Amino acid sequence: MPSVCFYFQVHQPTRLRHYTVFDKSDHYFDDYKNASICRKVANKCYLPANRLLLELIKKYHGRFKIAYSITGVLLEQLHSFAPEVISTFDALAETGCVEFLAETYYHSLSFLYSRDEFLEQVNQHSETIRSLFGQRPRVFRNTELIYNNDLAALIESTGNFDAILSEGADHILGYRSPNFVYQPKGCSKLKLLLKNYSLSDDIAFRFSNRNWSQWPLTAEKFAKWIGDVNGNGNVVNLFMDYETFGEHQWEDTGIFDFMRHLPEYILKHPDNNFKTPSEVVQCYNSVGTVDVPHLISWADIERDLSAWLGNPMQSNAVHEIYRLEKKVKKTCNPKIISDWRKLQISDHFYYMCTKYFADGDVHKYFNPYDSPYDSYINFMNVLNNLQSRCSSGTTAARSYTPA
C-alpha cells in the first residue's frame, strides 16, 4: 500500500442546434458541431492518451492498471465520428488491466427524478459495455458523482454491483481520510470508494498553473506524495475527467510526459501498486460507515447540485423533461424516446448555470451558448416540439417495455 486507483470519466454531450420557437423540425442536434468537437477531442486527448496508457500497461506487464467510465452518448458519437477511438478502447480492454465502470447511458440526473428511468439507463449502459468490451461492470458511479445514502441503497438492491464511487468531500468525511474503503450507511454488501480530491485536482486542475506553489508537478514529486500516504491509508483514489490529458491540460504543459513517468516512480517503492476499483474492493475491508443523507457531487467548490439546479430556469427545465416520461414512453416510438433521453444529458442544464456567469470558467468549456439564458430558451423550444410530437404521434396504447 497504498494502492493507486485511477479512474477516468469519458463523456461528450450531444449539443442542440439553434432552435427557435418557429422551428418545426424534429431534428434537434447540431451534428456538425458535435462531430467537430468529437474529432477534436479524439485527436487531442482520446487517441494520444489511449496510446500512452496502452504503452504503459504493456511496459509494466500487468502492474499498471486503470479504469474508465464511458457514457453511452459518447460511444454513439465515436461510432459515427471517430470509430478508431473505440478500437483503441478495445485494445485496452483486451489487456486485462482495464476496468470499465457503469453509469447512466445518457449521463443524466434521472436518479433524482425517476428511479425507473434511472435503472433502465444503467442497464442499457452495462449491456452496451458488455457487448463492446466483454465486461459487465461491477462498480457504479452516478453522473457527476452525485451521491447519497439512497443511491447506494438502490444500487445495492440491484444485486449487480460491488462498489460505488463518490466525492471525498470534507463535509461528509469530517476528520476521516478518503484513502480507505468505506461502507455506505444503510448498505451491508456494497463498498464505497471516495475520491481523494486534493491529489486528483493537483493533476486535473492545478497541473499547469504557474502560480501554484507546487508547480511544476513532476512524476517524482507526485509519487512521493503518494508514498507519504503509506501508513495513513490503503488506497489513493484519483478520479478525473479524461480530457485532463490533452484538453484541460494541453500537451505542451507536459501532462503526457508526467503520466508516462508516473508508474515508474510509483512502482519504485515496493509497497506501492496500482489497482482497479474492483481489485481495491476485493483487497481492502471497509473501515467504517459514511453517512451522506443529502446529495453531493464532484462539481465546483460547493460539491453540491447547484451547477445543474441552482436557478429557476434549471429546476424548471429538469422538472419539465421528467414530467414527459409517461407521455414519451406511451408513444413506443424509439426515435421520440431516444430524443427525450438525449435531452436528459446533464450538460444541457449545466449550460443554463448562472453561477460565475460573468467570470467565464470551466462551465464555459465547449459551451455552445453565449449565455445561460440562450441555452434555456433553446432547450425549452426543443422540449416544446418534443411534447407536440408525443401528442400527435400516439399510436394505439401499448404497454411500454424497456429496451
Added chain:
Amino acid sequence: MFTEVQRYADLAAQLAKDEQFDVIHAHDWMTYPAGVLVSAISGKPLVVHVHSTEFDRSGENVNQMIYDIERMGMHKADRIIAVSNFTRNIIINRYGISGEKVEVVHNGVDRSDAGNGNGNGSLARAGIKKGEKIVLFLGRITMQKGPEYFLGAAKKVLEVMDNVKFVMAGSGDMMHRAVEMAAELGIGSKVLFTGFLHGEEVQKIYKLADLFVMPSVSEPFGIVPLEALENDVPVIISKQSGVSEVLTHALKVDFWDVDEIANKIIAVLKYVPLGVTLRNYGNYEVRKLRWKDAAAKCLKVYEELLTPV
C-alpha cells in the same frame, strides 16, 4: 443651430475669465467649441465626453459640419471619455484618434425618484388593459433606436401568440412612420403609441410591462434598460450597444435579427422561469452600476491630467 453653438462658446469664454477651475469637461459636439475656446484662453486641460457620435445618430449619412466639430473637439482635447467600448471604437476608427487618449467610463443608474405630477391621462387613453402581456419599447422613435425592428418582431410574435400588446412609449421623427408601419403589417390593433411619458407615467408603464426591448441600431450606451431592470422588468437589448458590455443578465440580439428578437420575446412571455431569473439577477446586477463609480473614474481622469509629468 451652429450660430447658437458659437454664441454659447463666446459666452462660456466670457464667463470663464472670472472663474477659478482646474479642468474643463465638455459634453458632446454642441459644447466642444466652447470647451476648446476656454481651454485655449485659460491654458487649462480639456476633457471631452462623448455620449454619442454622428454615426450613432445618422448612420452613414453624417452631417459634415457636425462631424467636423466632433473631430476638432476630440483632437484638441487632452483626454476623451467615451461611454462605452462600442463608442471608443467608433472614436478610434472614424475620427482618427489614438487609443491611449480615450478612456471608457460606463454610465450608471440610480433608483429614480417617484416622479412628479399626475400623468394618468395618456396611459388610460392608450388603452392598456390588465391581463394582457405587454412588451415595451421606451425611447425616442427615431432611426437610431430601431423602431422598425421592434415592429417586425412584433408581427412575428403575434403570428404565434395572441394575448400580447406592444407598447411604443415615446415620440420622435419616425413616430408617424411607425404608426403607418404597424398598420401596414396588419398589427395596428396590437400596437399602442402612448406619446412622450411624463414623471409617474414612466414608473406605471414599467409596472405593467412584462418585457422591455431595445433594438437600437447604434447605441453608445443606453441607460433605459438599466432603469427597466431597476423596475423589475427583464430586458432584451441590441448587441450594438454600449450597455451590452456591462449587462450579463439580459437577452442580447443583433438589432437586424427580427426572427431571433421574436424568438426571445416569445420565450420570455411563455417560459415564466426565464423572466423570473432575468429579473432577479438583472436587478441585482444593476445595483452595482452606480453613478458614483462613474464619477470616481472621471475624477481619476482629471487627476491624471493634473499630475505633473
